[in-house]
Amino acid sequence: MPSIVRPLLRPALVTACAALALAALPAVAHHGWSTYDETKPMTVTGKIVESHYENPHAHIRIDAGGKRWLAILAPVSRMEARGATADKVAVGREVTLVGYASKEKANELRAERITVDGKTVELR
Template identity: 45%
Template structure:
């Protein structure tokens, strides 16, 4: 009886750690929104969320997007953000100075899409 409970507890703990590590939003400074202007150098449109790279102020930034299903449901298509297309991103950068942004809003021309 104890062995199955131990196995269940270990399995639960093992799955909780990666989820907690992946969604560590506290590493981003939400008190200072930043807007990046430019175009993506690279784009990954997949699960668990979209990601891209964007050159801004002499650095190559990692850009963390929302899950693709959410972006598409809110009217943002992959074609609109393909590398080379001009866009503006507003979000939060990492507190430790790493050039990485968690995107809250994507603006393309007159169109604005809220991601969170």
């Protein structure tokens, strides 16, 4: 390859590598579900005391009989597509969650489904 072409390829190669590395960051930042105990499904009913309708996963905190649970829900786009809009998971709403408790964090669960106003929405 002529010597004048090689220096021109280096910036393009560096730019391409940087773009690929940045594109991979969301995948690295995303967590897996192996930290939740799928052998023991649980049901929790309570009032929402905190709601975060944001990506990568919406999450709510509910007060269930004096115990506070952090519930990891689905991505916002999936929740909206299935009818679990922000107003359905707003503070003050009563919900029933079916999911799996965290193996590592006390009072945290990954919700598989949520019931609000008598309507059940599958989150996975």
